[in-house]
Amino acid sequence: VTFDLVGRSNLINRSGAQLIGVPPTGAIDMAGLLNKRYELGRLVGQALSDESYVQDLDIPEDETAEIKVPLRISTFPLLETSGRRIGVITLIKDITEVVSLERELRTAERLTSLGTLSAGIAHEIKNPLSAIDLNLRLLESEVLENVHDGDTKEYFRILREEIGRLNAIVDNVLRFSRPSSAPGGPVDVAGILQRTVDLLAHTCRERAISVDVRIEADSCVLWGDASGLQQAFLNILLNAIQSMHEAGSIRVSLDISGGDGPDRSCELTVQDSGCGIHARDIERIFDPFFTNKSGGTGLGLSIVHRIVSDHKGTVQVSSAPGKGTRFVVRLPMAAQEVLS
Ligand SMILES: Nc1ncnc2c1ncn2[C@@H]1O[C@H](COP(=O)(O)OP(=O)(O)O)[C@@H](O)[C@H]1O
Ligand SMILES: [Mg+2]
Incomplete structure (x- = not known):
């Protein structure tokens, strides 16, 4: 995006327009930019007024802003052929993946x-x-x-x-x-998920926690360690139960994602209405011995991480403190062909 000296954009490329959220032929001024993402506006403003530029400056994601994603920003002076400064060039990169x-x-x-x-x-x-x-x-x-x-x-x-x-x-x-030494075998993911939920049904009833299970993928079969995966599911569900002080709800779903290609995966989502996880803790919850519970060992999620990595899968977590937490476990089904 380029800005003129009064802070009005005069050139935005297509991805820039998309990122900032203006029509492809649209424009934005300084007030608009500050509104959408304060830090971004401030950096452009600094470049315009103080001629102080930044290179590859990362600003973290911000859930409260209109442009939420983490950004990497560089600013340069925009010069005429005569060398006269007529504005600022701003490079904005969405670095979510990085x-x-x-x-x-x-x-x-x-x-x-x-x-x-x-x-x-x-x-x-x-x-x-x-x-x-x-x-x-x-x-x-x-x-x-x-x-x-x-x-x-x-x-x-x-x-x-x-x-x-x-x-x-x-x-x-x-x-x-220890790296998993369990022999691999065909694992019916929907089956072990259902059994794990059944194991906890009594505890949930006692605590007035409703559990809603939606299994969209009944033929989610992959090659792996069934008892390990059951342990992983159990640890995630137990944490969900323990995150609630009083009645609440847990939604469990199992889908297949990634189409028919090599990315085809079983996707387990566990969403609870519990206490949530503070942003400063979220990076540490997979660490062994990290716990916020008085009787906790802090080993549950590190075991989950180990087992899921052994299956070449991933665990993602997102949480809103006070509202709840969502865990998504993706397990690739690459060995599917071998099975059939
Ligand atoms: N569903 C959840 N809701 C809120 N906090 C959670 C959830 N899952 C994990 N946590 C946080 O992560 C920490 C580590 O979890 P874990 O490794 O299972 O150990 P433990 O359950 O023994 O504390 C917990 O103490 C808790 O603070
Ligand atoms: Mg635990």
């Missing part, structure tokens, strides 16, 4: 390093923990032969229970950090 790729890469990097570290620790804890468990059971049977009061029994029960919790955490860490 931003989401960068985010994915950062998450993957963090998960790899944290995964290696925590797998090492979990492995070291596993052996002493089994020794403690075994010896505690021996001690318990000896002590309870001679001592018969309820308190002592209760102490042992608590010890066993807490050791059980530690064991579960260690197993989860190992599960998250």
Whole structure:
């Protein structure tokens, strides 16, 4: 887009018009631009009034603005052949895709390093923990032969229970950090999704949470690890349930996206009406041990990420704090032909 010295656009190419939201032959002035996206207007204004230009300056997405997408902006002086300055040339790029790729890469990097570290620790804890468990059971049977009061029994029960919790955490860490070793097989995604929802039906009824399941794709069969995928679906649904303090709703749907080509995927969407996720947390929810819950382990979503990546799939999350959260899991069905 080029602007003259009073801040009126005199040339917009087609994609520029589309991005800014004016007709292909239309124009926009400074006030209009500031209205649509304040930072963009400010940068053009700065170039016009102070002759200060920017190169490849990224501004993050802004849900409240009319132009919402993240932008990369450069401004240059627009000069006549005589060298006289007659305006500003502005290059505006929609960098939605770049931003989401960068985010994915950062998450993957963090998960790899944290995964290696925590797998090492979990492995070291596993052996002493089994020794403690075994010896505690021996001690318990000896002590309870001679001592018969309820308190002592209760102490042992608590010890066993807490050791059980530690064991579960260690197993989860190992599960998250070890590459999947489960043998692959044909997986009926609709079937395991329905079974997972059924598992949680009772909990949902108790908490007055309505669950609406819409399965558009009944022949969503792919090659993978059925129990792993069930675990992933379970973790996402459990989080949805836990995000609600009182009654609420969860909408689950399964579709096939990407047509018949190589992008053909099973697409699972889980939308809840829970507390939502704060923007500053959203990049960290897949990190192992990141949790906002008092009894949480912070491992649920890191396991989801691992399992879905093992299937060459993706997980996307979008959330409005106070309103709810949506998780979309895409699982490619590339091995479909092999199956049939
Ligand atoms: N559906 C959701 N609604 C709101 N917050 C969520 C949702 N799913 C995940 N989160 C946030 O992500 C964090 C990490 O989730 P997770 O890895 O499953 O660990 P945990 O459930 O043990 O806290 C949660 O503590 C919560 O803050
Ligand atoms: Mg969880």
